[in-house]
Amino acid sequence: MAVTGLILIGYLLAHMYGNLKIFAGAEAFNEYAHHLRALGEPLLPHTGALWIIRVVLLISVLGHMYAAFNLWSRAHKARGGTRRYYSHKSRTGVQRTYASFTLRWGGVVILLFVIYHLLHLTWNIIHPGGAAAEPYDRVVNGFQIWSVVLAYTIAMIAVGFHVRHGTWSALTTLGANTSSLARRRLNVLAYAVAGLVTVGFLLPPFAILFGFVS
Amino acid sequence: MNVTLRVWRQANGRAKGKMAIYRVNDISEDMSFLEMLDVLNERLTLQGDDPIAFDSDCREGICGMCGLVINGVAHGPQQTTTCQLHMRSFSDGDVIDVEPWRADPFPVIKDLVVDRSAFDRIIQAGGYISAPTGTAPDAHATPVPKRDADRAFDAATCISCGACVAACPNGSAMLFTAAKITHLGLLPQGQPERYSRVVGMVAQHDAEGFGGCTNIGECTAVCPKAIPFETISRLNRDLISALTHGGSHWPRAAPKGETEVDEED
Numbered sequence: 250m251a252v253t254g255l256i257l258i259g260y261l262l263a264h265m266y267g268n269l270k271i272f273a274g275a276e277a278f279n280e281y282a283h284h285l286r287a288l289g290e291p292l293l294p295h296t297g298a299l300w301i302i303r304v305v306l307l308i309s310v311l312g313h314m315y316a317a318f319n320l321w322s323r324a325h326k327a328r329g330g331t332r333r334y335y336s337h338k339s340r341t342g343v344q345r346t347y348a349s350f351t352l353r354w355g356g357v358v359i360l361l362f363v364i365y366h367l368l369h370l371t372w373n374i375i376h377p378g379g380a381a382a383e384p385y386d387r388v389v390n391g392f393q394i395w396s397v398v399l400a401y402t403i404a405m406i407a408v409g410f411h412v413r414h415g416t417w418s419a420l421t422t423l424g425a426n427t428s429s430l431a432r433r434r435l436n437v438l439a440y441a442v443a444g445l446v447t448v449g450f451l452l453p454p455f456a457i458l459f460g461f462v463s
Numbered sequence: 464m465n466v467t468l469r470v471w472r473q474a475n476g477r478a479k480g481k482m483a484i485y486r487v488n489d490i491s492e493d494m495s496f497l498e499m500l501d502v503l504n505e506r507l508t509l510q511g512d513d514p515i516a517f518d519s520d521c522r523e524g525i526c527g528m529c530g531l532v533i534n535g536v537a538h539g540p541q542q543t544t545t546c547q548l549h550m551r552s553f554s555d556g557d558v559i560d561v562e563p564w565r566a567d568p569f570p571v572i573k574d575l576v577v578d579r580s581a582f583d584r585i586i587q588a589g590g591y592i593s594a595p596t597g598t599a600p601d602a603h604a605t606p607v608p609k610r611d612a613d614r615a616f617d618a619a620t621c622i623s624c625g626a627c628v629a630a631c632p633n634g635s636a637m638l639f640t641a642a643k644i645t646h647l648g649l650l651p652q653g654q655p656e657r658y659s660r661v662v663g664m665v666a667q668h669d670a671e672g673f674g675g676c677t678n679i680g681e682c683t684a685v686c687p688k689a690i691p692f693e694t695i696s697r698l699n700r701d702l703i704s705a706l707t708h709g710g711s712h713w714p715r716a717a718p719k720g721e722t723e724v725d726e727e728d
């Protein structure tokens with residue numbers, strides 16, 4: 250869970266950086282997309298590096314989902330089913346974060362989003378706003394539609410919560426929570442990464458929706 | 464003060480339980496929560512009803528026998544044991560929900576009493592040191608840095624009450640297990656078995672049916688001994704070291720319900 254989660258967070262940061270190139274203009278953005286395919290040449294064949302990344306991502310996502318399902322079913326059994334305590338006076342727990350409630354269903358939301366996202370911008374099977382040959386135009390066409398921006402916004406909020414608890418939890422699982430000071434620092438780091446990812450991913454869609462990028 | 468209790472009643476492990484309502488009048492706010500239950504039980508006994516079964520022993524917060532989920536929180540509104548919780552933490556007229564620890568590895572025996580022997584089996588799987596018998600060595604024969612001694616002691620204060628499990632959304636006993644790993648792993652006497660201990664205890668923890676830790680932290684917030692959260696990272700570090708340097712000789716979990724420890728080869 251922790252290792253695959255951190256790989257996915259690393260990917261998110263790289264992906265977000267790439268998306269922000271939209272602000273450098275159509276040429277820079279399309280150039281970046283082409284460059285990704287040429288990465289590693291001539292050592293690797295065309296799109297070779299990209300495929301390595303894709304395979305690592307796929308393995309990580311599958312491993313992450315397997316671990317999530319395993320934790321989920323173990324927890325369900327250990328709690329003795331769905332109904333644990335009759336008292337409803339402590340529904341929000343003693344100190345737990347809101348993010349920690351969202352991990353499981355939030356993960357499912359993210360999975361559905363990723364499928365939609367791949368259909369839209371990677372495979373170009375659905376093309377809200379009109380089909381286009383160049384990645385830049387696909388992005389700009391899509392995000393001129395408010396409902397598309399809304400769907401991306403909901404998904405990115407889910408990602409934000411997921412990464413908030415995930416960053417903290419993964420680093421703790423790997424042994425980084427060594428003192429109460431370390432705990433505070435890990436939590437600050439987790440909020441920072443989550444905020445960065447959420448805002449960073451949402452900047453391009455909103456910039457397009459409000460006409461700053463066209 | 465007067466309070467209304469909604470208490471879990473269950474005749475035995477196989478019976479279906481339910482919440483029952485009792486009014487308890489004229490109690491002193493200086494009574495402990497358990498003394499308040501004693502008052503109610505005296506009345507039930509006089510009426511010829513079955514008194515409410517609950518566990519307790521020392522009633523001074525050191526044995527770990529008592530443990531109730533009060534208003535949905537393990538040990539109730541104060542971060543202490545149920546026996547050290549006083550009625551002044553409640554208000555006149557309150558409705559108070561009282562339930563047993565709920566976890567599959569802690570089956571209910573009767574009413575509010577649960578069987579926590581799963582914890583004993585986790586301890587048997589590695590929560591000890593092997594020491595030669597004979598004359599006790601001088602206490603200061605092996606120096607221990609002050610910082611290590613303090614941190615080991617913080618972890619050693621665990622009274623195995625099980626509140627961590629009752630509070631954990633995953634039903635995990637990681638805090639309990641980590642407290643023992645930290646206590647013994649920080650001291651020189653605990654070094655020879657340090658890595659087989661963590662592998663054995665975690666394997667037993669999982670075999671007992673406790674859930675996996677996802678670092679939510681509800682356990683430390685209800686722990687009457689404030690076992691620090693960082694014990695869990697320490698356990699994980701020892702586990703990662705053990706598994707990356709380990710071999711086929713690591714101990715395996717004893718089947719659930721058995722109390723012997725596997726022979727190590």
Ligand code: HEM
Nearest residue numbers: 250251254257258317352353356357360415418419422677
């Ligand atoms: C494919 C859809 C996904 C599903 C179904 C999913 C599901 C889950 C679940 C159920 C957990 C729960 C662990 C817990 O209860 O604390 C979790 C943890 C985590 N997730 Fe995801 N997730 C998904 C996508 C992602 C993505 C895209 C990332 C990267 C940004 C990510 C990063 C993490 C991290 C770092 C953790 C914490 C690992 C740990 O506790 O050690 N997840 N995920």
Ligand code: FES
Nearest residue numbers: 520522527529546
């Ligand atoms: S009865 Fe001993 S700790 Fe409460």
